[in-house]
Every structure is written in C-alpha cells, then in structure tokens.
Amino acid sequence: MSRITLKVNGATHTVDVEPSTPLLYVLRNDLSLQGPRFGCGLGQCGACAVIIAGVATRSCITPTSSVKGEVTTLEGLAQHGTLHPIQQAWIDEQVPQCGFCQNGQIMTAKAMLDRNPNPTDAQIRESMNRTLCRCMTYYRVQAAIKRAVKTMTGKEVVA
Numbered sequence: 330m331s332r333i334t335l336k337v338n339g340a341t342h343t344v345d346v347e348p349s350t351p352l353l354y355v356l357r358n359d360l361s362l363q364g365p366r367f368g369c370g371l372g373q374c375g376a377c378a379v380i381i382a383g384v385a386t387r388s389c390i391t392p393t394s395s396v397k398g399e400v401t402t403l404e405g406l407a408q409h410g411t412l413h414p415i416q417q418a419w420i421d422e423q424v425p426q427c428g429f430c431q432n433g434q435i436m437t438a439k440a441m442l443d444r445n446p447n448p449t450d451a452q453i454r455e456s457m458n459r460t461l462c463r464c465m466t467y468y469r470v471q472a473a474i475k476r477a478v479k480t481m482t483g484k485e486v487v488a
C-alpha cells in the first residue's frame with residue numbers, strides 16, 4: 330500500500346491504496362464521488378471520465394499513482410449551488426435516458442469546450458464520438474452542447 334495525495338474538486342485528499350488501484354475506485358469508494366461510473370472497466374465506453382489537468386481521462390484505466398494534476402469530477406462542475414451551463418443545458422434538452430453514460434458525456438463535453446469554446450458541429454462530433462451511449466442519446470447530447478456554447482459565448486455553433 331502507498332499513501333497517495335490527490336487534489337480533487339479543489340480539496341486535497343490522502344488515500345492509502347495500492348499504487349495500481351484505478352482512480353475510479355478511489356473516487357467512488359474512498360472519496361464517495363459517485364459521478365464517474367463503472368461501465369466497461371476497459372477504457373472503451375467513457376462512463377468513468379473525469380478531467381485531469383484539463384484532459385478528459387478514463388479513470389477506470391488510470392492508476393491512482395499516475396495522476397498528475399488536479400482531478401475534476403462531475404461533482405466539481407457546479408459552483409456554490411449553481412449548475413454549470415453544460416449541466417443546465419443537459420436538463421433543458423432533457424438529454425439522459427437511463428443516465429448511465431451521462432457522466433462521461435458531460436465531462437468529455439466540458440473538457441472539449443474548455444479547450445475550444447466555439448467548436449463546429451463536426452468538431453463536437455469528433456470530440457464526442459468515443460463516448461458511448463447504449464440509449465442512443467447522441468442527438469440530444471449534440472443539442473445540449475450547442476445550447477451550452479450559446480449560453481457561454483453568445484454564439485451559435487456552425488456546421
């Protein structure tokens with residue numbers, strides 16, 4: 330076991346785990362952050378996505394000892410009780426069906442928009458196309474991202 334210190338959603342935590350323990354397990358089991366989901370456990374679906382130092386990262390295949398930089402989970406998006414515009418757009422567009430993949434959709438979208446606040450339609454599709462949804466909410470995900478862009482920048486997404 331190793332003592333590993335992580336900064337998550339602005340707070341510092343020290344956990345006692347095997348260095349190879351997936352970050353997802355630490356977040357869910359040790360820090361009680363249940364936003365990231367266990368889907369495939371193989372890095373293929375995106376349900377477990379968190380943002381590490383600005384990059385959407387699949388926490389199910391990320392050894393905790395390898396984490397460099399601050400971790401943001403879904404719980405870290407709302408500020409002072411106010412939902413992030415992306416979360417609000419998700420509600421306004423009624424995106425989720427079963428909801429299982431939606432952590433990954435939102436966190437992947439957040440990392441993309443932090444990097445590129447005015448994406449084109451094609452750039453949104455390209456950034457989101459490896460985050461899987463078995464309920465096929467892809468069109469609503471796309472609509473919610475466009476709505477969030479409009480809210481945050483005042484600009485429409487172009488094709």
Ligand code: FES
Pocket residue numbers: 366367368369370371372373374375376377378387388389390
């Ligand atoms: S649970 Fe991590 S990518 Fe599927």
Ligand code: FES
Pocket residue numbers: 425426427428429430431461462463464465466
């Ligand atoms: S909403 Fe059900 S898997 Fe995406």
